Amino acid sequence: MSLNLIFAIAMVLISACTLALPELSPARFLFGVRVGARFRKSEPARQARRVYYAHDITGILLTIAIAAAAGLSHIGIWYLVVIVPEIFAGIGYMRANRSLRPFAAPPELASVREADLSLEPDRLPRWMLLALPPFVLPVAGALWVNAHWSEIPARVPIHYGPDGQPNGWTTRTPLHLYGWFIFITGILVLLLAMSIVGYYGARRSPGRRTMLAMMIAVMYPMSLIFSSIGVWVAHHYPIWITLAVLPPFIAAMFWWNHKRSRDPQPPADTTPDECWSVGDVYSNPNDPALFVPKRMGYGYTINFGNPAGKWVFAGFFTGIGLMVGFLFWMHS
Amino acid sequence: MPQPAKIRIDLNSPVPAYRQIVDAIRVLLVEGRLAPGTALPSVRRLAMELGVHFNTVGEAYRALADEGWLDLRHGRSAIILDRAQRAPAPPERLLEFRDRLRGLIAQMRADGVPAARIAAELKNITEGLKS
Numbered sequence: 076m077s078l079n080l081i082f083a084i085a086m087v088l089i090s091a092c093t094l095a096l097p098e099l100s101p102a103r104f105l106f107g108v109r110v111g112a113r114f115r116k117s118e119p120a121r122q123a124r125r126v127y128y129a130h131d132i133t134g135i136l137l138t139i140a141i142a143a144a145a146g147l148s149h150i151g152i153w154y155l156v157v158i159v160p161e162i163f164a165g166i167g168y169m170r171a172n173r174s175l176r177p178f179a180a181p182p183e184l185a186s187v188r189e190a191d192l193s194l195e196p197d198r199l200p201r202w203m204l205l206a207l208p209p210f211v212l213p214v215a216g217a218l219w220v221n222a223h224w225s226e227i228p229a230r231v232p233i234h235y236g237p238d239g240q241p242n243g244w245t246t247r248t249p250l251h252l253y254g255w256f257i258f259i260t261g262i263l264v265l266l267l268a269m270s271i272v273g274y275y276g277a278r279r280s281p282g283r284r285t286m287l288a289m290m291i292a293v294m295y296p297m298s299l300i301f302s303s304i305g306v307w308v309a310h311h312y313p314i315w316i317t318l319a320v321l322p323p324f325i326a327a328m329f330w331w332n333h334k335r336s337r338d339p340q341p342p343a344d345t346t347p348d349e350c351w352s353v354g355d356v357y358s359n360p361n362d363p364a365l366f367v368p369k370r371m372g373y374g375y376t377i378n379f380g381n382p383a384g385k386w387v388f389a390g391f392f393t394g395i396g397l398m399v400g401f402l403f404w405m406h407s
Numbered sequence: 408m409p410q411p412a413k414i415r416i417d418l419n420s421p422v423p424a425y426r427q428i429v430d431a432i433r434v435l436l437v438e439g440r441l442a443p444g445t446a447l448p449s450v451r452r453l454a455m456e457l458g459v460h461f462n463t464v465g466e467a468y469r470a471l472a473d474e475g476w477l478d479l480r481h482g483r484s485a486i487i488l489d490r491a492q493r494a495p496a497p498p499e500r501l502l503e504f505r506d507r508l509r510g511l512i513a514q515m516r517a518d519g520v521p522a523a524r525i526a527a528e529l530k531n532i533t534e535g536l537k538s
Contacts, residue, residue: 186419190448190456192432192441193412197452278456345458363454363461 082147085156086139088325093131093164096371097124097171099332104370106168107355108175109348119178123171130170134163168371169353179348188345191279199274200284206267206291209298213256213263216302220252220309227252227309233406243406254405255305258398259298265394266294272387273375276365278345285335286366286375289328296324332374344368350380412440416457424459428467436476436487438535446484447477 097105105115106123114120138159142152220227227247234243245251270290277283303317346367350359355371360380365387369376378384414431416424435441447453447468454464472479478486496504515525 187415187417188457188459189413189415190453191411191413192435192447192453196446197448276455278458361460362458363451364458 079147082142082156084322086135088322089156089160090131090135091329092325093135093160094128095329095333096164096168097127099329100371101368103180103344106171106175107351107370108172108178109180109344109370110175110178111180114178114180117178119175123174126174127164127167127171130167131160131164134160137163168355187343189343197275197279199271200287203287203291206270206294209263209294210260212298212302213260213305216305217253217256219306220256223309224252231308233308250405252309253305254402255301255308258402258405259301259305261394261398261401262301263294263298265391265398266290266297269387269391273366276383276387277367277375278364280368282335282368282375285331289331289374292324292328296320410440416459418459424457425463425466425470428453428457428464429470432467432471433474433476436471436490441487443487443489445487447487449484 100106102112102115103109105120106127110120138156141155141159145152147153229247230244231247231251232241232243233245233251234241270287273290274283274287277286299320300317306312346357346362347359350362351357351370355369355376357367357376357378358380359378362378362380364378365381365384366375367378368374377388379388412435414428414435416427416431418424420427422430432441432447441447448456450461450464450468454461457464468477468479468485471477472485475490476488478488512525516522
């Protein structure tokens, strides 16, 4: 697979994600600002979109220009590919948010709250068991490596260039051959824990189940890709076969999110406008919910005003940091 | 199909949130929409659903327990008790209720609700609360 093709696919995916952002938020929000039902077609809304798209497209074009100038074989370019469009889109989002604030609609009965006391106790849905199959893949991969141990060369690659060719080698050790399976199992455990905490830490609503379903869905391609890498270290095969699941998966998630954001009767939003900042950061010490639906439209976000929310955030990213640190240690 | 046992509070109301929760749950209890033996949501869950502090719900549950409606044992859900019919309230308590009712009815009249409508509403509510 050529570097140009990989670059083109990555840019299409990133551009699609950032360009579609304004259309993914629930209809009553635009760039994190509460707006009326018809506001999206108004001139201020169009102007805010223009501001956002101008930033976003500038970031995309700048990334392409840098890649063309520096060449794709340079590893740093691939970090820029991921970071630059997001930074520009983030700045555009914040500027659009600021431009729309004077047009914010009044809160929709945010002071009135309702709770149903006759509901069943809060339990995870049965389909939560679908979170278990992704754990099978790393176990199966490790068993495959164990069964083929004697066939694995004494010298195995541990580092690869952007062209997919190995540029770092090590001797065949259990750490290097089982490391990717340990890594992805750790990441899956973190995702599963976050899903459960998110479910119990959010108010009852259909969106909460969607969040849980999406978290479980994300576990599948992650498990497949990282388990494949683990097997690939021991036995090279065309890895693009597994990487090819990403574009349709991301497209499906977009469709799902878009469908959900266009719910004609969404549950009432009870988060005060003044508790949202920098576009989509929520902090409300008076709200016991740990997680609330994002106004941007991509799932839920942590309530940073809740001390437990800060601990959950710190715990999750510490866990991710530990797992990434494990990868670096493995490759050192 | 039984009606859902929903409570509704307004955080902008001059009535404290805990008092609104007590009043709303008491209505459901008196109307029989919450049966004895069933468990109420945990303090944490109800506080989260209503977006109020845990202490607000805790205080409301304790007030209901003091009235004999709930069993609040440590480490267990709040269980609704089969509350035996109490003796009629003493005259001074009735006077207090009457004063509160008069205040509420005066407010309704001041807001333009006709007297006949108030009487009909009172009758309907009284019928609904017969348990």
